[in-house]
Amino acid sequence: MKKTIFEEMGGTYIRHGDYYIPCLTLSDEEEGKLIGVWGQRHLRYLKEHKRFVYLNLMASGRLNEYLANVDEQAENMFSRLVKEYADRQGVTERLKAENQLEWIGRMNNIRACVREVVNAEIIYV
DSSP states (O other), X not given: XXXXXXXXXXOOEXXXXXXXXXXXXXXXXXXXXXXXXXXXXHHHHHHHHOHHHHHHHHHHTOHHHHHHHHHHHHXXXXXXXXXXXXXXXXXXXXXXXXXXXXXXXXXXXXXXXXXXXXXXXXXXX
């Protein structure tokens, strides 16, 4: 019997009733990469708006790596921008010690603004 391309590449099948189903597993390298909130948002965006890109990444086995990379980039940008905005607006540890409610309100506002920037620049592109 002629081997399929999947079998030639080292893939195997499991028989379930009358059907042969390919055994698909993530490599150890891919399993170790966790996808955070930014990667999950981008995944949802890809599924809803960029279906072709999503299917290509999934079929090539690079989806998890791609999402982990997007998540890392977005997290780095978020952290950097929150720090920059806080410094620019004078939200310091001194303010935190003197007036905690004011500090919380201003930091929440900064995080909301930065979240919008990260979404526009990285997640929903």
